[in-house]
Structure formats: C-alpha cells, structure tokens
Amino acid sequence: MSKKYVIAFDQGTTSTRTIVFDKKGTIVSIAQKELKQYYPQSGWVEHDALEIYNDQLETFNQAVTESGINPKDIGAVGITNQRETTVVWDKETGEPIHKAIVWLDKRTTDICKDLEEKGYSNYIKKNTGLVIDSYFSCTKLKWILDHVEGAQQKAESGQLLFGTIDSWLIYKFTNGKKHVTDHTNASRTMIYNIKKLDWDKKLLEELNIPQSLLPKVQTSSSDFGAIDYKGISIPIYGVAGDQQASLFGQGGFKEGIAKSTFGTGCFILLNTGKKQVKSKKGLLTTLTCSLDSEPVNYALEGSIFAGGASIQWLRDRMKIIDKASDTEAICNSIPPLKKVYVVPAFAGLGAPHWDEKAKGSVYGMTLDTGREELIKATVNALAYQTKDVIGAMQKDSKSKIVTLKVDGGATANNYLMQFQSDLLSVDVDRPKMIEVTAFGAALLAGIKAGIWTKNDIAQIREIDMIFSPKMNKKTRKKNYKGWKKAVKRTKSK
Numbered sequence: 079m080s081k082k083y084v085i086a087f088d089q090g091t092t093s094t095r096t097i098v099f100d101k102k103g104t105i106v107s108i109a110q111k112e113l114k115q116y117y118p119q120s121g122w123v124e125h126d127a128l129e130i131y132n133d134q135l136e137t138f139n140q141a142v143t144e145s146g147i148n149p150k151d152i153g154a155v156g157i158t159n160q161r162e163t164t165v166v167w168d169k170e171t172g173e174p175i176h177k178a179i180v181w182l183d184k185r186t187t188d189i190c191k192d193l194e195e196k197g198y199s200n201y202i203k204k205n206t207g208l209v210i211d212s213y214f215s216c217t218k219l220k221w222i223l224d225h226v227e228g229a230q231q232k233a234e235s236g237q238l239l240f241g242t243i244d245s246w247l248i249y250k251f252t253n254g255k256k257h258v259t260d261h262t263n264a265s266r267t268m269i270y271n272i273k274k275l276d277w278d279k280k281l282l283e284e285l286n287i288p289q290s291l292l293p294k295v296q297t298s299s300s301d302f303g304a305i306d307y308k309g310i311s312i313p314i315y316g317v318a319g320d321q322q323a324s325l326f327g328q329g330g331f332k333e334g335i336a337k338s339t340f341g342t343g344c345f346i347l348l349n350t351g352k353k354q355v356k357s358k359k360g361l362l363t364t365l366t367c368s369l370d371s372e373p374v375n376y377a378l379e380g381s382i383f384a385g386g387a388s389i390q391w392l393r394d395r396m397k398i399i400d401k402a403s404d405t406e407a408i409c410n411s412i413p414p415l416k417k418v419y420v421v422p423a424f425a426g427l428g429a430p431h432w433d434e435k436a437k438g439s440v441y442g443m444t445l446d447t448g449r450e451e452l453i454k455a456t457v458n459a460l461a462y463q464t465k466d467v468i469g470a471m472q473k474d475s476k477s478k479i480v481t482l483k484v485d486g487g488a489t490a491n492n493y494l495m496q497f498q499s500d501l502l503s504v505d506v507d508r509p510k511m512i513e514v515t516a517f518g519a520a521l522l523a524g525i526k527a528g529i530w531t532k533n534d535i536a537q538i539r540e541i542d543m544i545f546s547p548k549m550n551k552k553t554r555k556k557n558y559k560g561w562k563k564a565v566k567r568t569k570s571k
Contacts, residue, residue: 081153086516094133103538109140121184124177156316156523158323159243164218186217207363214268256303262322316522327518340488344385359470360430380429380467388422419564435570485514500549
C-alpha cells in the first residue's frame with residue numbers, strides 16, 4: 079500500500095479538530111478551533127452547523143498544510159463526532175433550517191414525558207437499547223419539525239434531511255452526494271432498532287418522522303463517499319460516534335474490554351460481544367464500531383453528562399482556576415477531603431440514575447471549606463460518577479472489570495487517575511497517545527484503505543502509565559458511602 083497517512087476529523091462538543099496520523103499511528107499534525115456554544119434559553123444548547131462545517135474545512139486545510147505532506151499520500155479520512163446532536167437541512171440548498179440542537183439540550187422533556195405516558199419505555203429499551211431521555215436525537219428532530227414553520231410539510235414532501243454531525247459533515251464534504259451514517263451514530267437516535275439493524279417504523283410513526291429524512295446506515299469501516307481536495311479524491315472510509323471510536327482505538331473490539339473517556343462528559347463502554355445485554359441498572363445498550371467482515375457487537379454504556387464540563391464551570395463561571403491543568407497541583411496541595419462532595423448535575427444526572435431534573439449541588443461545606451476544597455471535590459466527582467457506572471456494569475454483565483482503559487483530556491491529571499484507581503480498586507491504564515477517539519476513526523478508515531489491520535492496534539497502542547490502587551478498603555467504602563448520600567439528596571425524586 080503506497081498511501082502513508084490517514085486523516086481524522088474529530089468534531090466534538092467544544093472544539094473541531096483535524097489530526098494527521100502516519101502509518102505508525104504517530105500524530106504528524108493537529109489543527110483545532112474552539113466551537114461557539116449558543117444558549118438561547120435556560121437548558122437549551124445549540125451549535126451553528128455551518129460553523130462546524132467551515133471549522134472542519136479550515137482545520138483540514140491547516141493540518142495538511144502544516145504537516146507538509148503530499149495530499150496524494152493521504153489514504154483515507156475517518157470521522158468521529160459528538161453524538162446525538164441533531165441537524166436538519168434543506169436537501170436542495172444544503173442550508174440548515176435551524177441551529178443544531180446539542181446532545182446536552184433539555185428542551186424536549188415534554189416530548190419524552192408524552193412517550194413515557196403512552197407506555198413506550200419498555201418498547202424503546204428493548205428495541206433501541208436506550209431510555210427515554212431528551213439526550214437522544216429523535217425528540218430533537220421532532221421539536222425542529224414541530225417548531226420551524228413549514229418544516230413538517232417539507233419533510234413529508236422529501237425536501238428535508240436529518241443527520242447527526244457525521245451525516246452533516248459527509249453531506250457537505252461530498253457536495254450533497256452522500257446522505258449516510260454508521261451503526262454507532264444510528265444507535266444513538268432512539269429510533270434505530272438495534273435488533274433488526276433498521277430504522278424503527280413504529281417509533282417513526284408515533285413521532286411523525288418521515289423515513290425519507292433519515293440517512294442510510296452502513297458499517298463503520300466502509301465507503302462513505304469522497305472529498306475533492308485540490309483536485310485529489312480522498313475517500314471517507316471510517317465513521318463512528320466519539321465514544322465507540324474511543325473504544326475501538328483502545329483495542330476494545332473484543333468482548334469484556336472497558337474504557338472511560340474523560341471529555342466534556344464522561345462515557346464508559348463495556349464490549350459485551352454479540353449479546354445484547356439488557357441493563358437492569360440504568361445503563362444503555364449500544365452498538366460498537368462495525369466492520370464489513372464481522373457481525374455487529376453490542377456494548378453497555380454509562381453516560382455522565384458533566385465531566386470536563388464541571389472543570390470548565392470552575393474556570394469560566396466560578397473563575398477560581400485559570401486553566402484546567404491547574405487542578406492537579408491544587409488537589410495534591412491539600413489533604414484528602416472529609417465529607418465534602420460536589421454533585422455536578424448541571425444537565426441532570428445521567429447513568430445509572432437518569433434524573434434530568436436534578437440540579438448541581440455541594441454538600442458537607444463548613445467554615446474550613448475554601449477554594450481548594452471546592453476544586454478538589456469537583457475533580458473527585460469525575461471519579462465517583464465513573465464508579466457509579468462501573469458498578470452498574472459489573473452487576474449487569476456479571477463480570478469483573480480488572481483494568482479500566484482511559485482517554486480524553488482529563489486523563490493528563492495524575493491525581494484524578496490515581497483517585498480513580500483507588501475508588502475502583504482496579505488498575506487504570508493510560509496510553510501514551512491520549513487522542514484515542516480520533517485514532518479510532520483513523521483506524522476504521524485505515525483498515526478499509528488497507529493501511530492497517532485490526533490486529534495492528536495492539537502494537538500501535540503504547541501504555542504511558544498504569545495507576546494501581548493504594549487506598550485502603552475502609553477509606554474507600556467510607557468515601558463512596560458519603561458520595562452516594564450526596565447523590566441521593568441531589569435527586570429530584
């Protein structure tokens with residue numbers, strides 16, 4: 079294979095990036111732009127879809143230019159994206175009819191409540207693997223069709239298209255030739271039947287969503303069209319939602335492997351193989367990255383809404399840190415906390431609690447509680463929330479997780495990683511290259527392009543550090559008992 083490089087588009091909640099990888103999986107160049115957040119009302123979060131496309135195009139050009147590589151040597155592009163975020167656009171003009179509604183957005187709680195009252199909870203759990211929540215795409219799509227003038231009529235006449243961010247970027251980069259998505263992103267819409275691997279007609283009918291709106295679903299490592307880059311055709315060969323891309327990049331295509339990504343939210347996935355495990359502990363069942371030559375695998379997933387977002391809150395709203403990296407030294411500078419807990423339910427509580435009405439809270443403050451204690455309690459909350467999810471996963475899957483593979487920006491915080499290992503009483507494995515989500519998308523594309531095979535992942539992924547538990551059992555139990563008490567008080571019911 080003469081091609082030497084693979085490009086990853088990494089379109090996230092707070093930034094848009096392009097990363098160039100060489101054959102060894104080494105990063106050659108990165109270009110990034112921060113993504114503007116729009117908050118039109120309390121609980122509403124939007125992005126400008128055209129801004130996302132333009133930023134992705136700009137970072138693509140910048141990364142390739144700064145790398146100094148010949149575009150003819152690019153074998154493929156892989157796309158990984160913030161999941162559930164919803165875009166509806168005009169089929170002819172390619173213009174969005176409304177701003178993209180972000181996965182964090184809470185405006186569709188009434189639509190969710192209506193589905194619950196109509197008795198759809200069990201059906202949705204059984205067939206889509208999800209719980210009824212405004213987190214997922216379909217209620218956001220319904221809201222746009224209901225609230226944008228003429229949208230429902232245009233949808234029914236075939237004039238509109240819906241997509242998550244992957245579909246939107248593919249459509250724009252292929253000049254409208256492809257309206258497609260992959261298994262992982264489809265499985266996050268709450269209208270995709272993960273048993274039949276098809277759009278669920280019963281739910282489409284209930285929500286009044288015409289099927290003509292929806293993208294074609296295909297395997298994560300397949301042909302999604304091509305980008306015309308300065309006269310050179312570069313194929314898009316890999317697509318996956320960010321969390322499944324991360325699992326794949328960690329080598330998690332085998333049953334029993336778990337990973338946690340510490341990003342804006344924290345997301346824990348456990349590959350359960352060909353078996354669709356139905357959670358009794360408030361977890362989701364989702365699809366893993368799929369290859370043409372293999373059957374689709376399932377995963378249990380726990381979604382924590384406020385991970386890195388709670389550190390951003392300390393920086394941008396509370397203004398008590400200058401940058402996220404300051405938190406490690408601050409946490410190490412004071413003794414272990416005694417009964418001080420921050421429960422960062424800024425967008426409700428995710429798995430395994432699923433309480434969208436819960437609000438963020440601080441417990442256990444005394445006159446001795448200061449800036450450092452508040453910061454440390456907020457960092458600790460990332461680890462406590464992860465323990466909630468891992469505990470539920472182990473009970474659902476009836477298996478013990480021995481090692482947790484981690485990635486994402488917050489994993490650079492050694493204090494947090496050690497505290498996470500202490501709380502879980504398992505090893506925490508951090509790779510040298512923490513851009514695992516983007517690398518997962520690159521791998522999917524590179525496998526299709528013939529640059530790599532699936533078995534190459536183990537050789538390419540290098541361990542940076544393994545954190546082993548040091549906390550004694552009594553302290554661990556006492557700390558976690560206090561956390562559970564704080565969560566119970568935070569819940570709305």
